[in-house]
Amino acid sequence: DTGVSQDPRHKITKRGQNVTFRCDPISEHNRLYWYRQTLGQGPEFLTYFQNEAQLEKSRLLSDRFSAERPKGSFSTLEIQRTEQGDSAMYLCASSLVKGGTVGVGEQYFGPGTRLTVT
């Protein structure tokens, strides 16, 4: 069993370009989360999916950000018209929520994608 993987690990882009990140969760996990972490701060919640449904989005997720999880497996996070303020580490995490309860399992994080907007 592999853990959570993210691709690419590093991305340098020019302001105004679009970028897309991919996250592959642990295979049996049904919840997938995206967080953003800037230097010296803890991660901040962006959005999460239960299977393929996107259930909550943070106010941090502006209209330039969109996330998908089309088949309830991997997820993509796209940032359009990148700005320098988007430079951060983008972290993905997954967990298992067992059916019929609101119990949530431990979140397991991927290695992150470091975005630098120049």
Place this chain on the structure above:
Amino acid sequence: KQEVTQIPAALSVPEGENLVLNCSFTDSAIYNLQWFRQDPGKGLTSLLLIQSSQREQTSGRLNASLDKSSGRSTLYIAASQPGDSATYLCAVGAFSGGSNYKLTFGKGTLLTVNP
């Protein structure tokens, strides 16, 4: 809005010392609390998860306690080693709007263990 504070922001200790990292949170209506370790430029590694009904959890040299009513958690590291050097993050898990669960993180404590 939940706020999580970690004290100290940085800590430097000699190898072999026992140490305590502190975490406080403002809203006691939590579901669980998770401690993570983060190495520079890397993702997060889960260390311990404490459910709101529990008082403590132990894993090897690590012991985490939770006092939900006072909004505090501590992470105790016994016999520290240079390999323990990392940033330690505390994250509070809670529900909002029904079944929407998410973690709220502190800024972390940067630990340096000197050989």
